[in-house]
Structures are given as C-alpha cells and as structure tokens.
Amino acid sequence: MSRFRATLIMSALAAGLAAAPAMADTIRVGVTISTTGPAASLGIPQRNSIALLPKEIAGQAVEYVVLDDGADTTKAVANTRKLIDEEKVDVIIGSSTTPASMAMIDVAAEKQIPMISLAASSRLIAPMDAARRWVFKTPQNDSLMADAIADHMQKNGVKTVGFIGFNDAYGDGWVGEFTRAAKERNLTIVGLERYARTDTSVTGQVLKLMAAKPDVVLIAASGTPAALPQKTLKERGYAGTIYQTHGIANNDFLRVGGKDVEGTILPAGPILVAAQLPDSNPIKKQALEYITRYEAANGPGSVATFGAHAYDAAILLSAAVPAAVQKAKPGTAAFHAALRDAMEAQQNLVLTHGIANMTPQDHNGFDQRARVMVTIQGGAWKLLP
C-alpha cells in the first residue's frame, strides 16, 4: 500500500551541543489514515497535512510513519499493530473515519500508546473508560454540531424537519445526535430517509420527504455526495431551507453543487471562514497559518477543513511533548504514559478548529468557539453572525 515515510534527522549543526545527548531518542509518530477507499476525500488532505508537521519538537527529532487503511476497520487495526510492534511508535494519529478509529481503541489501550483520532463521533471518547483514557480526538464532536443546527432551526421558528442521511456510520451518528438535539428543542422529525454514498438517484427518498411537508430539510452526508439530495430537492421544487453538516466543508462541494446549493446553512469549524473571523479571535491566526502553508505546498484553493484535524493533532502533540520528555525518554512505556498525561493537561490550546481545554473526562476539549454557522453565498462560504 502507499507507504510514505518522512524521515528527517536533525543535522548536528542545528542540534547544537546542548541537545546532542537527546538526539538518539527520536520521537516516532505512527499515522494510519484513509488515503484510498470511500473516505479518500478526508484522508488525502490529511496525508498532505502530515507533510507540513514539525520535524523537531522540544529539541527531539520527530519521525512520521504514514500508512493507508482504506477506511477498512480490519486494515486500520492491522496498521495499528504494525506501527506499535514493528515501528515502535510513541503515539498514533488516526484514523480518518469513526468505525476505523473505534476498532483501533482496544489495540492502543492494550499496548498503552496514546492515540489521536481524526474522526468525528463523540462515541470515540465518551463515556470515558479504561480504554478511552488513551484516546484523544481533534475534530469537533458531532453532538456539538447537531446542537448548533438545532439551535439555528429553533431561532428561526422551524417546527418540522425532514432528515436524509448516509446509510453508514456517519448517518447513524447523525440520526442519534440530531434526534436528541431536536427533542430537546421541540422540533419534530417528520421524515427520516437514508441513501448510499454511491447512489445515482435519490428521487424516491426525496419524494417521500417532500410528501411529509417539512419546514426544513437536514442532509447528513459528507463531501460531494451530499450534493445529490439537495439537487434532487431543488429539481422537485422544494422551497424550504436546506441544512447540511460540517462534512461538506470543502471546495469540491461548491464545484459539484453549483447554484443549487446557494443559501445552504451548515455548522463548521471556524477554519472554513478563517479570513472572515474578527482579528480578536485567536483561532484566526492559527487557521490562516495552516491555510497559507497548505496552499503553498498543494496549490491555491486546495485546502479542506478535514486536513486541519491532522494539523491540530500535531499542535496537541507539540504542546504535550516538552512536559513528557522531562519525565522519560521516547520509546519507553513511561514516556507514553507521560505523553498521555501531558495531553490530558492541556488548557487553552489554540488549534485551527477551536480552543481545547482537556479534562480527564473530555479528551476533545472543544466548546462553542469550535463551531460557527456558515451559509453559501455567491459560490463561497460566508460566516453567519
């Protein structure tokens, strides 16, 4: 499989005399993400982001081993074992999807290696237990996003919602979270339809949804496949507001959706509209720096919010390593435990997607600052006040 190893050993000159004794202890970071298969649109920007990560943290050389799991749970577990047993990594980043990450938790916990997931579901880190102690995650919990959508609906006097979502873990997660969020706000879900990522027609589902006459429709899908129900709804003359989830936040969605996705409302990480954030927002600087670096390497307009989750994982790691190297040498069990403790102790850590305050109970640490409401206007993302 595509195996991309970035090995960079600090040059002796740059290391200087003081750091020289620590040089032998390279921190090894194992990455397993989905650069092929159904989640490739998440995995490819994440892989490109890995290339931007620091090659040196707190005077320690950092080495990345990147593997592809094709969004396959079995492969993700095999990769995790390989990274830990053969590559002797100190920390694992991945995987891109919830099912794959879920399967990796037990391995990470068994080997006592901290793991930073790049997947959305809050089930990865809650309820906290002995295995999940080792798991952190950088994307916003889907519950945070579901609450944001339901709040926006309530504020705009919506009473009934039609729901159409993916027929997979992403859709399942959203059905659960949005049903809860809607109930708390007295919204009624009048239609619940599912479709597959590769479907070529959703006419049946859309007709059934429209027969229920919902005030608004929520489409819970990710990437460009999320455009299909919206296009079909417009084609059939649906006039209500259409909500999408943060899974669509890349420029390919705008390209495929065209004029049919104008006026869509969605919650997203602040990085999607980084340039429109007020200067007082600390996330703005962090997010713009990532965008500049990513586009310098991959071409203008290429940035996707999904890749930034991998970048955030590295910021979390960089913040935790200095405390951990004080306690133990990389490659030892004591270092892995110290690294985990240091990540859990992070406070007010500014990431590209929000500000994290970790606690022993919350290994995501994001609050409402990690999401903004966005609309699509004139073929571009626009921050809603």
Added chain:
Amino acid sequence: MDATILLILVQDGVVNGAIYALLALSLVLVFAVTRVIFIPQGEFVAYGALTYAALDTGQLPGSVWLLCGLGLAACVCGLWQQRRTLTAGATTRLVLQTVVLPAAITALAAFVAPRKPGVLIEALLALAIVTPMAPYLYRVAFQALAEASVLVLLIAAVGVHLAMVGLGLVFFGPEGSRATGFSDAVLSFGALTVQGQALWIVGLTVVLMGALYGFFEFTLFGKALRATAVNRLGARLVGIATAQSGVIAFTLAGAIGALSGVLIAPLTTVYYDTGFLVGLKGFTAAIIGGLASYPAAALAAILVGIVESFSSFWASAFKEVIVFTVIIPVLLWRSLRSTAVEEDE
C-alpha cells in the same frame, strides 16, 4: 403515495433501468463470447463519466495517460504472445493499434479540450478515450487465459476491477464530478416533468439495442461473434479467429460502458468508485436473464431499476438489500425449472 408519485418513481426507475440494461447487455455479450464475467464493466461507466466531466470543464482528463499506459502494455503483451509468428505487417498493425492510436487520441484531446467544443464532440472524445482501454485490457489480462476455466477468468476480472478502481483514484481524485447534459429541456406532462437528459438515455438505449440486434443478425462480424459464443472450437474450425472475437466483444463492452457513463454524468455525481455498484445492478439483471438472453436481460434491468426506485421510496435504508434480493427467487425458479447440467469444462 398518489398517482403522481407513482409516475415519477416509475420514470426514475425506467431511466436508471435503461443504464442497467446497457450494462447487462454488454455483460451478456462479453460472457457469451469470452466466458469472462466482466466485473470491471462498471469502471468503464465511471471512467466514461469522469472523462466526459473533465472535458466538459476544459481540462485534459487523467485517463488519457492511463490509455497510453495500457496501450503500451498491450503492445508488449501482443508482441510476446505472437513472438513466434510475427511478421512485419502484423507488428506494424499492432503498433498502430496500441501505440500510435492512443498517442493520437491524447494529442487530439490535448488540442480540443481547452477549446470547449460543445457536448457532442466532448462526448465522442470521451468515448474515444475510454473505449480502447477495453481491448487493451483483453490483450493484457485475458487473452493468454482464453482457454482457462470460468473461475480463473472471474478471478482475473476481479483483479482487473480492483486495479481499475485504484487507478481511477489516482487519475481522477477522490471527489466526484458532474457534467452538462445533452439537453436542459424539461417537458411537462400534467404533473409529471421529464428531463431532456432522461429522454436521451432511454432513446439512446433503444437505438443501441436495435443497432446491436442488427449487428448480430446481419453483419459478418456479428455472426462470427455469435458462432464463437455458441461453440468456440467449432467456430475456429470454420475459420473464425476467436481471439479477434474477444477483442471485438471487449471493444463493444467498453464503448457501451463509456456511453452509459457519459449519459449518467449530467444526472448524478459520479466518483471513481461509483461504477462497481452500477455494474453490479447490471450484473443482477444479466443473471436474471440467465447470462444468455439479451431481451430477458434488458427487461430484467428495467425491473431492477423500478424495484430500486420504489424501495428507495418505501424503505430507503434497505434499498440495496431489496434490489439484490430480487435475484434469489429468480435463481430458485431457474434451478427448479431447468434440469441440472454439468458445467461443460
């Protein structure tokens, strides 16, 4: 459920079914002539759609490089297989077919693409880019195995499918594309609206079926293909080049697949891996037709399309399950009706 919804669902089912019918026809064709269950048929749909979509935005599609690569591979394989009997004329023909042709198509695409010549020329160009891949694949992967069992050929077909999905990701990227349709017209019949593109799909399917009928009934090549399908050895004895039949069958299958792709690209978003599921539904229809009967396969494909459209209305979460379950009663009925025949190998 009222009459309007019923009509819209039937219409949606027939349009999707028309695409499945085209795929089912080419699956039956390839199987009859070469005994290959052509799993990569779906990939030709995806390649055709994505190539057309790229041309539609004025870009040179990545698939031209794949075409050149496959052509070169086919050339090497051809030279190796014929190394004992090679003449100057045969070598020239092979090089013309596998090296010069892809290079010419690539040059043409590079020249035409940025000029945005309109949907018709773009569609023809997409067909020209994708279709030759099928005979090249035949030469590379299947020709040497032509006498192997159905199972070995099936395994080779699965391998080709996996390789083509992977290459699709490399050449087209993970995100999907949509293209401009042949027609933006929307016709209204009372409450029912019909898109121009849908009429194109159904119309072209009917025309293509008629053309295939004519091809098999009235042309020498068509008759040779049918003879090969009926009895491979017998066909060779009467002087039909069975390897040539394989190449023709694959070319037809590739062209039909690419055409299906060009037709659906404006209706839906196509991804590098869309083809498999579409192809599988065509395969379901082909199985219902017993992998032998063209009219039965075509009718079954329309049935699959309609079942799909109604199950997406009634129980969208179980749509695929329902569609693929349709195959079970048919298999039962077939196995009860026909007496057991040992596979003839």
